[in-house]
Amino acid sequence: MKETLKLEEYPFTIRPLADDDGGGYLIEFPDIPGCMSDGENPEEAIVNGRDALRCCLLTLKEFGDPVPAPGTFAAASGQWRQRVPRTLHARLVERARREGVSLNTLVATMIAEGLGNRQSRRRRASYDRIRGDVGVVEHRS
Secondary structure (H helix, E strand, C coil): CCCCCCHHHCCCEEEECCHHHCCCEEEECCCCCCCEEEECCHHHHHHHHHHHHHHHHHHHHHCCCCCCCCCCCCCCCCCCCCCCCHHHHHHHHHHHHHHCCCHHHHHHHHHHHHHHHHHHHHHHHHHHHHHHHCCCCCCCC
């Protein structure tokens, strides 16, 4: 039996786009980072957004990545407290100062990059396994 995607259960946000960004409306799905679309009006943005969501969910499944349940991030406050050694804190504060950003921005960026790199490595490994299954050999110089 084929599993159905419950697209209508995923929460979304819609916001108007500035004229400099092409106008219209942007739709984003907080449960699926990076999944977004747009439309001339909110209704069109929803239709286009559901198509983008379907593609994102199918891609996650194809690569064997976990598919977040609808509303997964709805309860997330975006805050937590983390204690770190003083030396690490000092290094992070100094780096934030050098880069001209807040400590929060620096740490959030580093975490996001780390998660992205980890996901990219996992996808690359899945891709290599798939290519190996069909006997494709790639030479890299």
